[in-house]
Amino acid sequence: xxxxxxxxxxxxxxxxxxxxxxxxxxxxxxxxxxxxxxxxxxxxxxxxxxxxxxxxxxxxxxxxxxxxxxxxxxxxxxxxxxxxxxxxxxxxxxxxxxxxxxxxxxxxxxxxxxxxxxxxxxxxxxxxxxxxxxxxxxxxxxxxxxxxxxxxxxxxxxxxxxxxxxxxxxxxxxxxxxxxxxxxxxxxxxxxxxxxxxxxxxxxxxxxxxxxxxxxxxxxxxxxxxxxxxxxxxxxxxxxxxxxxxxxxxxxxxxxxxxxxxxxxxxxxxxxxxxxxxxxxxxxxxxxxxxxxxxxxxxxxxxxxxxxxxxxxxxxxxxxxxxxxxxxxx
Numbered sequence: 111x112x113x114x115x116x117x118x119x120x121x122x123x124x125x126x127x128x129x130x131x132x133x134x135x136x137x138x139x140x141x142x143x144x145x146x147x148x149x150x151x152x153x154x155x156x157x158x159x160x161x162x163x164x165x166x167x168x169x170x171x172x173x174x175x176x177x178x179x180x181x182x183x184x185x186x187x188x189x190x191x192x193x194x195x196x197x198x199x200x201x202x203x204x205x206x207x208x209x210x211x212x213x214x215x216x217x218x219x220x221x222x223x224x225x226x227x228x229x230x231x232x233x234x235x236x237x238x239x240x241x242x243x244x245x246x247x248x249x250x251x252x253x254x255x256x257x258x259x260x261x262x263x264x265x266x267x268x269x270x271x272x273x274x275x276x277x278x279x280x281x282x283x284x285x286x287x288x289x290x291x292x293x294x295x296x297x298x299x300x301x302x303x304x305x306x307x308x309x310x311x312x313x314x315x316x317x318x319x320x321x322x323x324x325x326x327x328x329x330x331x332x333x334x335x336x337x338x339x340x341x342x343x344x345x346x347x348x349x350x351x352x353x354x355x356x357x358x359x360x361x362x363x364x365x366x367x368x369x370x371x372x373x374x375x376x377x378x379x380x381x382x383x384x385x386x387x388x389x390x391x392x393x394x395x396x397x398x399x400x401x402x403x404x405x406x407x408x409x410x411x412x413x414x415x416x417x418x419x420x421x422x423x424x425x426x427x428x429x430x431x432x433x434x435x436x437x438x439x440x
Contacts (some may be wrong), residue, residue: 139187360419
């Protein structure tokens with residue numbers, strides 16, 4: 111079976127013709143494509159990296175897929191004590207390489223695979239409509255302690271978004287009922303409607319801390335590219351790394367230590383940002399590390415207002431991080 115890049119959702123407002131869409135919760139985790147070829151089960155991230163070994167509890171899913179060749183699309187998440195998805199808790203499972211550490215964390219912080227699409231079932235399903243793929247997926251009854259196939263609702267987008275907001279969830283996804291699955295595409299067929307602003311940004315440097323943070327990181331300098339690397343090559347233009355502001359909240363002590371360890375080897379003498387001036391104490395780094403950040407809005411000069419760090423991401427290449435469309439949903 112050929113590797114398939116996941117179809118992506120476009121930032122948007124609620125569609126006016128919401129009867130033509132289904133609506134699902136936007137899960138706060140990492141995208142994961144699951145491949146099963148009757149014997150071996152493999153999990154790949156959004157950028158197609160093999161992350162199978164990091165989530166051994168999902169190997170039990172083979173018992174439900176026996177004898178079939180299948181590709182599933184979904185999200186790996188963890189739940190907090192309130193039963194809500196938590197990306198910060200999932201951070202404890204991401205990036206681990208030691209089998210001992212992985213198995214210890216598996217017992218402490220188990221993951222759940224949220225399955226929301228099926229792309230292959232002994233033959234390609236990409237050309238089938240979303241409703242037909244979902245019908246087949248639901249017939250498999252894939253629900254257990256470490257995986258779920260959540261329900262979706264046709265229409266009623268406003269009510270579902272309000273319900274997600276009441277639970278402090280990030281937002282919802284709208285999927286056109288007649289849409290086929292287009293690998294790697296981001297178009298009007300899949301829309302993400304958010305209750306709050308949140309997106310990936312690239313770390314381009316940091317400012318030393320003071321007080322309790324003295325000698326370490328006080329705040330991170332964030333940026334994004336004006337176009338993706340693919341767009342830059344197509345247009346034969348260079349990428350420009352633009353400043354998005356700084357963030358100094360949302361960190362645990364352990365995360366600050368991890369960030370310091372990861373950023374020190376990336377040190378550079380000059381600013382990676384295309385514009386802006388920075389204090390003499392700024393420590394610049396190669397823009398390779400991607401994090402996820404929550405904020406209240408984009409300011410008129412395209413910097414974040416009241417940003418907060420949510421966690422690191424290793425499932426998206428830094429050079430593909432661009433500013434998401436500035437849309438208010440409520």
